[in-house]
Amino acid sequence: MRHVISLLLENESGALSRVSGLFSARGYNIESLTVAPTEDSSLSRMTIVTSGSDDIIEQITKQLNKLIDVVKVVDISEAAHIERELMLVKVRATGKDREEMKRMADIFRGRIVDVTESSYVIELTGTQDKLNSFVGAIDKDLILETVRSGVCGVGRGDRVLKI
Amino acid sequence: MVLTGAEIVIRCLQEEKVEYVFGYPGGAVLFLYDELSKQDTVRHVLVRHEQAAVHAADGYARSTDKVGVALVTSGPGVTNAVTGIATAYCDSIPMVIISGQVPTAAIGQDAFQEVDTVGITRPCVKHNFLVKDVRDIATTIKKAFFLAKTGRPGPVLVDIPKDVSAHKCEYEYPKTVALRSYNPIVKGHQGQIRKALGLLLEAKRPMIYAGGGVVLADAAEKLTKLTRLLGFPVTNTLMGLGGYPATDRQNLGMLGMHGTIEANMAMHYCDVLLAIGARFDDRVIGNPAHFQSEPRKIIHIDIDPSSISKRVKVDVPIVGNLSDVLDDMIKMLESAGDKPNPVQIEPWWKQIEEWRRRECLNYKNSTEVIKPQFVVETLWKITKGDAFVTSDVGQHQMWAAQYYKFDKPRRWVNSGGLGTMGFGLPAAMGVQLAHPGSPVAVITGEGSIQMCIQELSTCKQYRLPIKVLSLNNRYLGMVRQWQQFFHGNRYSESYMDSLPDFAKLAEAYGHVGLRVEKPGDVEGAIREAFSRKNDLVFLDFQVDPTENVFPMVQGGKGLTEMILSSEDL
Numbered sequence: 001m002r003h004v005i006s007l008l009l010e011n012e013s014g015a016l017s018r019v020s021g022l023f024s025a026r027g028y029n030i031e032s033l034t035v036a037p038t039e040d041s042s043l044s045r046m047t048i049v050t051s052g053s054d055d056i057i058e059q060i061t062k063q064l065n066k067l068i069d070v071v072k073v074v075d076i077s078e079a080a081h082i083e084r085e086l087m088l089v090k091v092r093a094t095g096k097d098r099e100e101m102k103r104m105a106d107i108f109r110g111r112i113v114d115v116t117e118s119s120y121v122i123e124l125t126g127t128q129d130k131l132n133s134f135v136g137a138i139d140k141d142l143i144l145e146t147v148r149s150g151v152c153g154v155g156r157g158d159r160v161l162k163i
Numbered sequence: 164m165v166l167t168g169a170e171i172v173i174r175c176l177q178e179e180k181v182e183y184v185f186g187y188p189g190g191a192v193l194f195l196y197d198e199l200s201k202q203d204t205v206r207h208v209l210v211r212h213e214q215a216a217v218h219a220a221d222g223y224a225r226s227t228d229k230v231g232v233a234l235v236t237s238g239p240g241v242t243n244a245v246t247g248i249a250t251a252y253c254d255s256i257p258m259v260i261i262s263g264q265v266p267t268a269a270i271g272q273d274a275f276q277e278v279d280t281v282g283i284t285r286p287c288v289k290h291n292f293l294v295k296d297v298r299d300i301a302t303t304i305k306k307a308f309f310l311a312k313t314g315r316p317g318p319v320l321v322d323i324p325k326d327v328s329a330h331k332c333e334y335e336y337p338k339t340v341a342l343r344s345y346n347p348i349v350k351g352h353q354g355q356i357r358k359a360l361g362l363l364l365e366a367k368r369p370m371i372y373a374g375g376g377v378v379l380a381d382a383a384e385k386l387t388k389l390t391r392l393l394g395f396p397v398t399n400t401l402m403g404l405g406g407y408p409a410t411d412r413q414n415l416g417m418l419g420m421h422g423t424i425e426a427n428m429a430m431h432y433c434d435v436l437l438a439i440g441a442r443f444d445d446r447v448i449g450n451p452a453h454f455q456s457e458p459r460k461i462i463h464i465d466i467d468p469s470s471i472s473k474r475v476k477v478d479v480p481i482v483g484n485l486s487d488v489l490d491d492m493i494k495m496l497e498s499a500g501d502k503p504n505p506v507q508i509e510p511w512w513k514q515i516e517e518w519r520r521r522e523c524l525n526y527k528n529s530t531e532v533i534k535p536q537f538v539v540e541t542l543w544k545i546t547k548g549d550a551f552v553t554s555d556v557g558q559h560q561m562w563a564a565q566y567y568k569f570d571k572p573r574r575w576v577n578s579g580g581l582g583t584m585g586f587g588l589p590a591a592m593g594v595q596l597a598h599p600g601s602p603v604a605v606i607t608g609e610g611s612i613q614m615c616i617q618e619l620s621t622c623k624q625y626r627l628p629i630k631v632l633s634l635n636n637r638y639l640g641m642v643r644q645w646q647q648f649f650h651g652n653r654y655s656e657s658y659m660d661s662l663p664d665f666a667k668l669a670e671a672y673g674h675v676g677l678r679v680e681k682p683g684d685v686e687g688a689i690r691e692a693f694s695r696k697n698d699l700v701f702l703d704f705q706v707d708p709t710e711n712v713f714p715m716v717q718g719g720k721g722l723t724e725m726i727l728s729s730e731d732l
Contacts, residue, residue, distance in 0.1 A: 017282070021286060066469050068290040070344055163343065
């Protein structure tokens with residue numbers, strides 16, 4: 001099953017490779033991994049999307065907790081939570097496609113953030129599903145480039161990941 | 164007080180009461196070596212290869228309850244040390260490794276003898292540090308020792324660039340250390356402990372399975388007390404030998420791939436299993452699916468939560484320091500006055516005695532050719548079970564584990580998790596330095612000993628009177644055994660041709676070498692070796708090359724599917 005694991009770790013060089021090394025060394029799957037400093041500059045927050053049986057997810061959580069740099073680990077997909085991913089899509093936009101692209105961007109609540117005579121860059125945020133739907137909805141031949149940030153997530157309501 | 168980085172390192176080691184540093188000098192650690200020479204509280208032991216430095220620090224740590232310390236230079240120094248570090252990591256041995264690094268300005272420039280030490284060692288250390296600022300040295304070393312010995316112990320590496328060891332700063336050794344992300348649980352959950360006792364008291368076929376954690380936590384006495392209080396059978400893993408007296412009636416011997424029938428059968432058919440500081444390793448339970456085919460309740464006590472329910476599902480997990488948890492269990496049992504009903508488990512003991520009557524460790528001795536088991540048994544008799552025994556890896560290791568009866572913890576020093584050939588001799592150096600007056604024996608083979616044989620030179624320099632017992636069967640014995648059983652007798656590359664004359668080799672290093680060829684000479688040779696209190700004696704036993712280790716559970720098979728002798732093949 002798909003899980004979204006959020007963790008706080010010391011904002012130190014090498015901390016990221018300890019986490020990614022753990023996954024590769026133990027053969028766990030990483031679908032996406034997003035990391036950036038938090039409002040507390042000594043801490044980074046990481047969101048890992050992974051999948052596996054309950055036993056594997058239990059081991060992943062335990063092994064992450066065992067890393068000295070890791071301060072706190074939560075599986076935010078255990079309860080209601082919000083997930084977002086950012087995508088930038090560069091598309092060819094000429095002739096009748098130009099109007100069509102604008103329309104599709106509007107429907108998906110995207111924003112066109114760069115315009116040239118022949119291309120747009122569309123910025124989209126949302127769940128992975130929504131971004132996948134957008135990519136599926138537009139003509140594949142028109143896509144010049146896509147770049148996605150990976151998922152970041154936060155628990156709903158009172159659930160807070162903080163030290 | 165303003166000191167250089169190198170001075171600070173030495174001060175820190177003194178603060179940590181480090182007696183010995185095992186190491187090898189090189190360009191990146193020259194400032195450190197200079198400071199070492201100016202003092203005499205921290206004694207440096209010069210090995211002949213960095214792998215041996217780490218193994219020696221490891222042997223020192225395993226045979227005491229202290230942290231072992233190794234010091235190596237950058238690049239090839241530290242890559243040579245990696246095998247030793249991985250060995251200590253697999254067996255959770257508290258150790259601090261200090262490595263030199265090229266100057267900070269040269270890091271990342273592919274400088275001479277530069278290697279990404281933190282990157283290379285990351286998967287096989289508990290934690291590691293690169294110290295970029297001289298002001299961080301003291302706190303980092305304090306953290307390193309703290310991490311190495313608390314929680315689940317393990318090796319911690321501190322990488323210090325050359326210029327950092329030359330820079331100066333104000334020195335103060337921190338009194339305490341706080342790591343907000345590191346708070347190992349010590350006290351076991353009282354509710355879970357109560358639940359565990361409930362299960363144990365109701366058990367009809369109980370079994371205690373104790374691993375290396377018991378030895379590491381210095382909890383052997385408590386394990387013994389609890390086991391006797393309960394009247395239950397107990398088995399030790401390879402790493403746990405000595406955690407419960409081997410000669411006690413309640414001990415069923417070692418379990419696992421080369422475990423006894425009674426231990427393996429009881430492990431499989433018990434109804435309540437109390438696992439203590441053991442991690443259900445593949446060499447212990449064989450095939451996990453086969454193991455789980457028999458229903459039983461499992462209680463698992465371990466300091467490391469990730470060891471619980473890793474390979475088998477556990478019913479009652481108890482995370483905590485074994486010594487504290489066992490204390491709690493004993494107190495609860497005594498205060499409640501609850502005792503297991505011996506009548507309830509009598510049929511179980513009857514069954515165990517039946518298994519035991521098979522005497523699976525019996526072997527056919529010979530008057531013609533030396534049997535390796537006989538050598539180990541004789542060593543046990545002569546040293547009265549009181550020697551520190553280190554081993555390498557292979558058949559001799561298993562015979563050592565099976566035939567030397569360890570009644571006390573920390574007497575058995577071997578590479579269990581990683582299975583490192585070349586471990587025995589350097590580990591014995593650490594053990595002998597930690598216990599100068601005690602008998603120390605290395606049980607090895609002609610294959611293993613050659614992986615670190617250069618350390619005979621270190622033994623000479625420091626006058627270490629170690630007794631090396633080589634069970635020389637002219638084969639990589641365990642490889643040969645597997646090739647015989649599972650590869651149609653095709654002994655591909657397992658024959659050690661062109662062996663040296665080990666007795667002469669030992670003599671060339673300035674030691675005493677004896678070649679022993681007849682069973683009748685075994686006892687005399689071992690006696691002579693131990694009577695030479697000041698000499699290293701190398702005993703080269705020419706043993707039966709066809710002898711195999713039994714019982715054996717083939718990899719992937721279940722614990723009850725044992726091969727008991729060659730006739731079973």
